[in-house]
Amino acid sequence: MTPVMSSQEVSAFLDEVFPQIHAGGRAYSVDSISDGEAVVRLSATEMHLRPGGTVSGPAMMALADLAAYVAILAHIGPVALAVTTNLNINFLRKPEPGDLLCTCRILKLGKRLAVVDCAIAGEGEEDYVAHATATYSVPPR
Structure with a gap:
């Protein structure tokens, strides 16, 4: 499955139609796009941490949801109205401090x-x- 948008094109599109992901600063960035895949980075700040100094569950859910959106956009083109119909997440272990990468296939x-x-x-x-x-859910093209 070949992407139709580059990481720079997806990033520019997100800046245009979804600027609220950058509220409080640029914590999310598109690292790469490849065949059938996207990698999105969360540079966690204080607002993404829970007590104990670990990245919060809601921050990781947002990362997964955004990364899935990026992967899909990269492969269908700039369709702002693709929307999440289901997101299931399993938290496996406490993330160490630092950036988190979400690889979506x-x-x-x-x-x-x-x-x-x-x-x-x-x-x-x-x-x-x-x-x-x-x-x-992908709207009719």
């Missing part, structure tokens, strides 16, 4: 639905801190 890209597998890990780490699956 498209499992199915149909006419109406897209299903994405998301793995979240600390930068340079092999062990996942969370795993999610997301389903998106």
Whole structure:
């Protein structure tokens, strides 16, 4: 599955149609786009932490949801109204301080639905801190 948008194009599109992801500063960035896949980074700030100094569950859910959206957009083009219909996440271990990377792989890209597998890990780490699956509704093209 070949992408139709580059990471720079997806980033510019998000800045245009979804600027609220940068409220409080630029914590999320698109690291890469490749065949059937996207990698999105969360540079966690104080607002993403929970007591105990670990990245919060809601911050990791937002990362997974955004990364799934990025993967889908990169492969269908700039369709702002693709929306999440389901997001399931399992928190596996406490993330160490530092950036988190969410690697999303498209499992199915149909006419109406897209299903994405998301793995979240600390930068340079092999062990996942969370795993999610997301389903998106894709509007008619």
